[in-house]
Amino acid sequence: MDLFNFAKNIGKKLFGNGDSGAADKIKAHVLEDNPGVNNLEVTFDDGVATLSGDCADQAAREKAILLAGNVEGVERVDGDALKVPAGVQVEExxxxxxxxxxxxxxxxxxxxxxxxxxxxxxxxxxxxxxxxxxxxxxxxxxxxx
Known part of the structure; x- marks a missing residue:
């Protein structure tokens, strides 16, 4: 599982506790400066944002994870379902x-x-x-x- 940990109480404030629209707000936040992700889907449950979609490259995948994780209330991001095309060069x-x-x-x-x-x-x-x-x-x- 590809899970990135973040500081839950630090970051851009997009939603409050118990906000039923948190996933949609995280998705809109990522797409606002879309780093290269198509078909982005976001779920959010108990501090964990799960992202899926098609990424242009590894950098787009990493930036989407960082955008979601640097949101107040997000403690972890699971980016396993963010797909990068095969054969794309990976930047270290x-x-x-x-x-x-x-x-x-x-x-x-x-x-x-x-x-x-x-x-x-x-x-x-x-x-x-x-x-x-x-x-x-x-x-x-x-x-x-």
Whole structure:
């Protein structure tokens, strides 16, 4: 099972406790900046978002999972049913959880040895990070190798 864990009480607030439309709101959130997913379906139960659909590539799959997981109230994301076409090249990435005091410059310095490469991190997460100056502790992002 491909389950990603997230901080349940941190993230973009889309719905309240017991909101029967939570799955639809998560789906709309992912599709708002669609990273390349067709036929997206979302279910949400007890803090777990389950996503299915057809992804253009591995990056689209990862971004859809991160978009859903960086929502307040989502504790885990199951992306097993997000399909990537066979033969599509897989980009090697590391997942990173933003810590208090982090900036993308600081993260780029840690991973690349050069803070000015923060733009590569921002571009790899453009759908997940709207503004490179507005990241928050607990947010998960992709770091390309």
């Amino acid at each position: 990435v590391t997942y990173y959880e933003i810590q208090k005091g982090d900036t993308l410059w600081k993260v780029a310095t840690e991973f690349y040895g050069n803070g000015s490469k923060y733009t590569a991190i921002f571009e790899a997460n453009r759908e997940v990070i709207k503004n490179p100056d507005l990241i928050y502790p607990g947010q998960k992002i992709r770091i390309p190798k």
